[in-house]
Amino acid sequence: GIQVEQSPPDLILQEGANSTLRCNFSDSVNNLQWFHQNPWGQLINLFYIPSGTKQNGRLSATTVATERYSLLYISSSQTTDSGVYFCAVDQPTNFGNEKLTFGTGTRLTIIP
Amino acid sequence: NAGVTQTPKFRVLKTGQSMTLLCAQDMNHEYMYWYRQDPGMGLRLIHYSVGEGTTAKGEVPDGYNVSRLKKQNFLLGLESAAPSQTSVYFCASSSRDRDRQPQHFGDGTRLSIL
Numbered sequence: 001g002i003q004v005e006q007s008p009p010d011l012i013l014q015e016g017a018n019s020t021l022r023c024n025f026s027d028s029v030n031n032l033q034w035f036h037q038n039p040w041g042q043l044i045n046l047f048y049i050p051s052g053t054k055q056n057g058r059l060s061a062t063t064v065a066t067e068r069y070s071l072l073y074i075s076s077s078q079t080t081d082s083g084v085y086f087c088a089v090d091q092p093t094n095f096g097n098e099k100l101t102f103g104t105g106t107r108l109t110i111i112p
Numbered sequence: 113n114a115g116v117t118q119t120p121k122f123r124v125l126k127t128g129q130s131m132t133l134l135c136a137q138d139m140n141h142e143y144m145y146w147y148r149q150d151p152g153m154g155l156r157l158i159h160y161s162v163g164e165g166t167t168a169k170g171e172v173p174d175g176y177n178v179s180r181l182k183k184q185n186f187l188l189g190l191e192s193a194a195p196s197q198t199s200v201y202f203c204a205s206s207s208r209d210r211d212r213q214p215q216h217f218g219d220g221t222r223l224s225i226l
Contacts, residue, residue: 001171004154033214041200041220043155048214086154095162097143097206099170100215102154 002027004089006103013077014111021072021106023087030098031090032063034072037105038083046072046085077110084108114138116218118203124224125193133188133221135203142208144186145170145215146178148199155202161186193225 003026013019023032034046047054047061049070054061058078063070074081084105090098119134135144143162147155147170157170161180175197177189186205190197200222204215 041222043202043217043220045214045216088154093160093162093168095166095168097160097162097208099145099157099160100155100204101171102156104152104154 002029002089002091002101004087004101004103006085006087006106008106009104010107010109012109012111015077015079017077017110019074019077019108021074021085021108023070023072023103025068025070025087025089027068027091029065029089029091032070033088033090033100034061034070035086035088036081036083037086043086074108077108079110079112082108082110116203116205116216118201118218118221120221121219122222124226125190126226127193127195129193130189130191131193132190133201133203133223135186135188135205135218136184137186137203137205137216138184139205139207139216140183141205141216142183143206143215144180145204145206146176146186146188147202147204148172148197149202149220150199158188158201195225197223198225199223 031050036044051065088100088102145160146158159178161167203218206215
């Protein structure tokens with residue numbers, strides 16, 4: 001099956017710093033999602049981005065499907081950005097829907 | 113707007129006991145999914161459903177059964193719980209709309225098997 005690798009596995013930053021998280025995948029995909037799992041375990045969908053660049057406030061994401069990677073940028077980090085960031089790739093099933101394969105995540109800790 | 117609701121939020125079982133986790137969505141989504149998340153790992157797909165009465169196996173289906181008798185509900189059953197099934201379980205749903213839509217996740221059920 002498809003492999004999804006995220007780097008770095010852990011990242012500790014001072015508040016206000018910028019960061020770049022990377023997601024590599026081993027095969028072509030229909031779509032890619034970035035999630036933030038907060039300290040309470042809730043999964044929050046950040047971006048749904050098959051290709052190109054999207055921005056939402058301090059966060060932006062870029063997917064280069066032809067080269068099989070995606071990047072998540074966080075600028076001016078805040079303590080509330082702490083948590084685990086997952087990328088997940090969509091692949092089609094025989095039924096016409098899509099199933100997600102998740103990476104192992106990047107644990108981000110923002111220090112005040 | 114509730115979205116995806118999972119019941120219960122926490123549960124402790126003894127080895128060999130059975131239980132059912134309930135997932136309910138109010139968005140009229142056709143597709144529903146069950147995942148498990150183990151420490152330090154991403155989510156892995158257990159089973160999914162593309163409509164009432166239609167289910168399929170995911171990446172880690174062994175030891176679980178599912179049913180989708182109503183469009184809004186997707187049940188995950190453990191017939192004989194094992195310690196290896198200690199995990200956090202997430203349900204998700206998505207639409208069949210032509211414009212691809214992301215999966216919407218519930219808040220998870222934390223299950224411990226002693």
